[in-house]
Amino acid sequence: MATGRTHRPATRSRGIPEATVARLPLYLRALTALSERSVPTVSSEELAAAAGVNSAKLRKDFSYLGSYGTRGVGYDVEYLVYQISRELGLTQDWPVVIVGIGNLGAALANYGGFASRGFRVAALIDADPGMAGKPVAGIPVQHTDELEKIIQDDGVSIGVIATPAGAAQQVCDRLVAAGVTSILNFAPTVLNVPEGVDVRKVDLSIELQILAFHEQRKAGEEAAGDAGAVPPVAARKQQPATDQGPDGDVPAVMPA
Amino acid sequence: MATGRTHRPATRSRGIPEATVARLPLYLRALTALSERSVPTVSSEELAAAAGVNSAKLRKDFSYLGSYGTRGVGYDVEYLVYQISRELGLTQDWPVVIVGIGNLGAALANYGGFASRGFRVAALIDADPGMAGKPVAGIPVQHTDELEKIIQDDGVSIGVIATPAGAAQQVCDRLVAAGVTSILNFAPTVLNVPEGVDVRKVDLSIELQILAFHEQRKAGEEAAGDAGAVPPVAARKQQPATDQGPDGDVPAVMPA
DNA sequence: ATGTCTTTGTGAACGCGTGCACAAAGATGG
DNA sequence: CCATCTTTGTGCACGCGTTCACAAAGACAT
Structure with missing residues (x-):
């Protein structure tokens, strides 16, 4: 469901x-x-x-x-x-809102790569009232209450979510309800959006985990004494049966 | 070449x-x-x-x-x-160095998602001598000169590049020479690495451009009055000759 | 023990993306 | 005007990834 x-x-x-x-x-x-x-x-x-x-x-x-x-x-x-x-579509101007002005949000606001393409930071939004009015990258931070108004007034269709994971879905819902149809999500959560809304996610933790996987593999292969560059690639179907017990068997560290 | x-x-x-x-x-x-x-x-x-x-x-x-x-x-x-x-490979500890402690580097250093998995920030490195010793996320920033020593001493195999584009390749080369075999690159450049080194890149600007493409498409389809899902997809080979001059001619919007 | 019901694990078909290899197009020189 | 040389544009084949659909495996009740 x-x-x-x-x-x-x-x-x-x-x-x-x-x-x-x-x-x-x-x-x-x-x-x-x-x-x-x-x-x-x-x-x-x-x-x-x-x-x-x-x-x-x-x-x-x-x-x-x-x-x-x-x-x-x-x-x-x-x-x-x-x-x-x-x-x-870079010949036109794309106003963008960034929600969640923590470390990452601030970094995004300061990132030069946006302006050089057709992207313009229309507003910075944060839930913390203490942030309101404080300038980041020369733009005053606004409170979440203003979100809908900003989006509609500026015709914003792209939103960037840089909030903690817990707030992301809620922010997303509000963005979509207000008219945003493209979302760039930095929060480590799966966002649920209605049909017609595009979501792209950038997940730092996931990227590192993928690297760790390959890193582990390199180390394992090296230990196997295979110094050459391209090891017998295809047809390696055997499980690391030497590792622990047979299939159903449970290694040391286990569920309660 | x-x-x-x-x-x-x-x-x-x-x-x-x-x-x-x-x-x-x-x-x-x-x-x-x-x-x-x-x-x-x-x-x-x-x-x-x-x-x-x-x-x-x-x-x-x-x-x-x-x-x-x-x-x-x-x-x-x-x-x-x-x-x-x-x-x-998350059951083991992965020491990571972050090079380039600007806005983004600081954000990464503060990101909680690393520690919760097996990743540990072994060092923060920046080329600016003024940053040296200054603590970010509780870790003192070290100068680039220390890079090789840190990597070898801590057995670091994963490096994160958060420098400006211009410095990225040079940093990359030094990381690789010192023994790093996996790199997460946030700088908007194509990195050149020798065989056996994995590179993953995260490019904020590219993600936004992809969203812009889809956004433009949505707008265009709407304007075309085509409410249905799939428009006449294939077989559109004609150039937009109505647009500007012939081939060699450069349209209005152009770089300096 | 036997039957029923749930959910996994996977064989097979399909579609997308990649890369090779080459014919066609055009520039350039005589 | 013709020959040669460079570089594009693409037909084709192959392999990876996704999805469907179903048989086999096991839990659970009787």
Whole structure:
């Protein structure tokens, strides 16, 4: 019960695959750097290297946007910057509210990467009345009571949640009710949102845990005496049966 | 040239798919919450709802770890918490260094989600000599000069980069040279690392740009009067020739 | 012991994303 | 105008991840 939409059903936005959309900002960044160095054109090979991807993938990605390259030459940097910006919707202004001005919220408010793209911090919001009026990154913090008013007055459609986990769902509900349809969630919780609302989450703890997994694996393999780079990758199905008892058996540390 | 490893070649760690590994922390969090409420067992359906995923996917994920459930009953919460923790390598202590103690670095240092898992902040490092000795989150900041010594003394294998983009690669190189083999990168740059080093990146700006794309799409579809879900998706190859000049021409909005 | 009922574990089908490899397009030089 | 050379755009095949749907496994009641 209560299986509210949580994952975007991958509606396959236009023709553009989600994986490609996720890479466009990467290309844009590399292109912007080239633009600042006044480089007129760039080949798929060069740009791919700068963005850290495969050149074939890059060309396929661009092919979804249209035929913007010139065979034998490459891509016009300025033109491509514009096309990608337009595709991502960065040619317009996106007012954003940040809710929860703790350490992380303040860091976000100060982050320069927002303004340089089309993003503008419309308001900083915190539940602590003591914070009200205190300027962070040159913007006075406002109390949660003002949330609905701000969103409606400024036509905010993107909200950033940087509150503790306990408050996140409640904040999310209020944001959505007030008209926000895209949410960037930094709180370590699964947010429940109605259909049509996009949620992306950034979870520091999860990223570290994934790294720990790989780290452990490296250590384990090393201990196994396998010094070479690429170990017998495929077909390793056996369980670490040497570890503890057989399947059903419970290792030392156990439930009460 | 210099196409150093940047993406993990999906070495397919053990039998466990990368996608599954990425979800394990999610399950772990949901299970921990249940554990705190002293819930003894949980069905795949319930747990899947709590973690915001499909129940079939969850069962398949768990099947990679082994047969830890009981048919007709579900999964033993405590047991599963242990198994996942062990699989992720959280039963051991992971010392972590955070480099770049600006707003974001400070936020990370204060983030509680680390300690609760097996992660311990071994050191905070900043290039600014004025920061040296100043305590952040109860830990005195140390100067970059100490970096190598700290890593070797504490056996640090995970590093977090929260520096400006310009310094990231240099910091990365030093971390790797000193023995770090997993890096969590918050700087908006593509990091170049040798084989065997894992990099995960968290990019605030990119996440917002992806949201903007979907937001623009929603707005566009609404304006097109297309209330239905799936618009004529495929086969849109024509350029927006009505927009501006031909290929080489640069539209109005442009960088300096 | 036997039957019923719940829930897991997984075989199989499908769709998306990736990468190879090459034909077509255009630039450039003679 | 033709030949050559570079680089794009993409058809195709492959592998990973997701989902469905169901048989097998066990709990529980009688």
